[in-house]
Amino acid sequence: MRLVVLGLIVLAAAVHAACTVGAPCSAGIGACYREGNVVLCLLDDVVVCSAIAGLPVTETCDDVDNDCDGVVDNGFAVGSSYPCTVGVGVCARVGPLRCNAQGGILCFALPGTGSPEVCNGLDDDCNGLVDDGIVC
Ligand SMILES: [Ca+2]
Ligand SMILES: [Ca+2]
Numbered sequence: 001m002r003l004v005v006l007g008l009i010v011l012a013a014a015v016h017a018a019c020t021v022g023a024p025c026s027a028g029i030g031a032c033y034r035e036g037n038v039v040l041c042l043l044d045d046v047v048v049c050s051a052i053a054g055l056p057v058t059e060t061c062d063d064v065d066n067d068c069d070g071v072v073d074n075g076f077a078v079g080s081s082y083p084c085t086v087g088v089g090v091c092a093r094v095g096p097l098r099c100n101a102q103g104g105i106l107c108f109a110l111p112g113t114g115s116p117e118v119c120n121g122l123d124d125d126c127n128g129l130v131d132d133g134i135v136c
């Protein structure tokens with residue numbers, strides 16, 4: 001019985017040269033992703049990998065796909081459907097809300113750089129005041 005199994009393994013490896021025993025492979029996605037090596041070639045694209053996917057856990061707001069469904073932080077009000085703004089005046093920039101590694105939600109954008117205030121009806125120096133400190 002053991003000899004038959006070994007014979008099949010050799011045959012499969014010879015016919016499907018695309019598969020290489022020892023080549024890198026992986027199992028799982030998101031936080032469940034694990035790397036390993038091919039230990040057995042079966043059919044085209046069907047290999048036995050030494051990697052064993054991690055176990056999914058409840059999704060938390062941490063910029064990680066904890067439940068291993070391929071979507072990071074699903075179930076939280078984050079992503080491109082939830083725009084937010086950072087900065088004021090001409091420095092205001094819009095970005096998506098995202099979870100951070102500490103379990104909080106942040107606005108994923110960097111405010112622009114201000115410039116000296118000029119009389120134009122805009123808050124050029126981004127201090128929240130329009131045309132302040134100058135005479136228009
Ligand atoms: Ca997820
Ligand atoms: Ca998460």
Ligand SMILES: [Ca+2]
Pocket residue numbers: 117118119120121122123124130131132
């Ligand atoms: Ca101004």
